Structure formats: structure tokens, C-alpha cells
Amino acid sequence: MNSESLALLIPMMALMIPFFAIWTKHQRRMEEIRARATAEKAAQYAAHTERLEERVRVLERIITDRGTSLAHEIEALRADEAGVAPAKNLQ
DSSP states (O other): OOOOHHHHHHHHHHHHHHHHHHHEEEEHHHHHHHHHHHHHHHHHHHHHHHHHHHHHHHHHHHOTTTTTTTTHHHHHHHHHHHHHHOOSSSO
16 A cells, blocks of 8 residues: 555545444434334233233133123123123023
């Protein structure tokens, strides 16, 4: 490498440092955004899983509780979702 190309290469390297710093900062921000989106998606999945687990618990309770009428339990759950009072006697 001759002295002329070295004299040109040194200032070019000095000018590239700010661009590299900007690029690095941009990459860091993009990773933070991706991490935030991933965390939000994980929270949504966790909430969805919790709702499904609750529904399974209700179904297990209905199936295993032999002392009450299945139709009565289903109507009570429908009434809970609709926000109305359940029917008193379905038999």
C-alpha cells in the first residue's frame, strides 16, 4: 500500500465512524421494537391460554359433578355470559 492511498484511506475511515454509530443505534432500536412486540404477543397468548384453561375447568366441573343436571349447568353458564338470571328449573 502506497502513502497516497493510505492518506486517502485514513480520512475515509474517520468519516465512516459516525455512519457506523448511526447504523448501530438503528439496529439496537429495531431489536428493542422486536422484543417489545414479542413480549406483547406472549402476553396475548398467555391471556388466551388462561381463558381456555378456565373454560376447560368449567367443563370438567360440569362433567364430574353428578349431583346437578347438565342442562341446568349449561343454562346457568349461558345466563352468566348473557348477564341474565338463569332459569330456575329445567326438569
